[in-house]
Amino acid sequence: MWRFLGETMAVFAKDMRCEFRTRVAFNSLALFAVTTLAAVSYTIGPYGIAEADRPYLLGALLWIVVFFAAMAGLDRSFVKEEETHTAPLLRLAARPLVVWGGKLLFNTVTLALLMAILVPLYVVLMGLSVRTPGWFILVLAAGCLALAVTTTIVAAIVARAMSRGALFAVLSVPLLLPLLVFLIQGTRAAIEGRVPDVLAALRAVVSLGGVMTVASAFLFPVVWHD
Template sequence: MSSLRSTVAVIRKDVQSELRTRYALNALLMFVVTAVATILFALRSDQPTSTVLAGMYWVVVFFTAMSSLSRIFVSEEERGTTMTLQLVASPAVVYFGKLVFNTLLTLSMTVAVTILYTLVFSTFFVIQTVSIFVITVLLGSLGFASAATIIAAIVAKANTRGTLYPVLSFPILIVLLITVMNATAKALDGEALSAALGDFQVLTGYFLAMTAGSYLLFDYVWKD
């Protein structure tokens, strides 16, 4: 139970810190609004296909994640609290605490993007199979968070953090992006839930593999 309480304490610390500074939330909202507005002006009256819509949706999510999730460990370095966190909490506690926080942040981000897309593109962004979309968002958010957490830990100590994070993230997330785009297109087309089972298996496998690998690697990254 002590490990669970410690993990909850790490999550609470990050949530309280974010509510005080609102750096990630402000960056998230500003980028989402700017990206959606740009897409709106670019499309004008054109009718994009469901595949294009799904691609635009997750591209916005991806680049928003790049501007917000990367600071989960950078903020510790900037505040000089990394050493304190290393002394009071085990690597496993820190990793899972940061993973849960990143998952919550990613879910908030996808909800914001979904609401804006539904309002702005109400004529053609119509989710016909809600179950596929909800499961895709949940599994996609878990996948994004699992990859973002370990990448953020790796680049936190680098001098070129801003450019290194997206460079490392894109090759790792490309499989996830393709899969969530494919599943989202099926949700927009109104296909049956069974049509997306293969995508769900890929997303679940991605999350489990990334989480297991990150957990094993994190001890070396965090203590270095």
């Protein structure tokens, strides 16, 4: 177990080191997130929505911004390995689950860093007031993990395909759509302070994330080697 964790951390540390030296994935994520956020806050702003519609629309817009950013940058973790021909070295040296674990950790940390910058900005620019901040953060954390799990396995599949950009979006949509629906419901409930509804949405998000994690762990070795 410790050996597996050590090898996984090696992949994660390598990805972080390479990312800090090139900033390709983080710049793509940040560019999309900031551009979308700026467009939304400029056109809608804090007062462009009626008070009654605010929790639902602001919750939905927040996840749309995060979703677009995730689509823009998280596939890079695998695509870059294929494009720079480092994937065969990784295939030869590392166990498949170690690669998957390291990439998942990298995508989770990247998305978490992005959300740590993006969400406070969104709250300020859109004048969002949250009644239960603790539950709000929990929904964001669960969403971050579930999004990272889903985009990681989709990125692995896409990296092996030829028309990468389009395929990433096409494969992600059916997998991410139910997740986004529950995340938006949970975020809205947290904004309005309806804890039982937050719990129901969280259960759904954790279940979907759990199913995706188990499915990914089984699917990844096949995707990685074939």
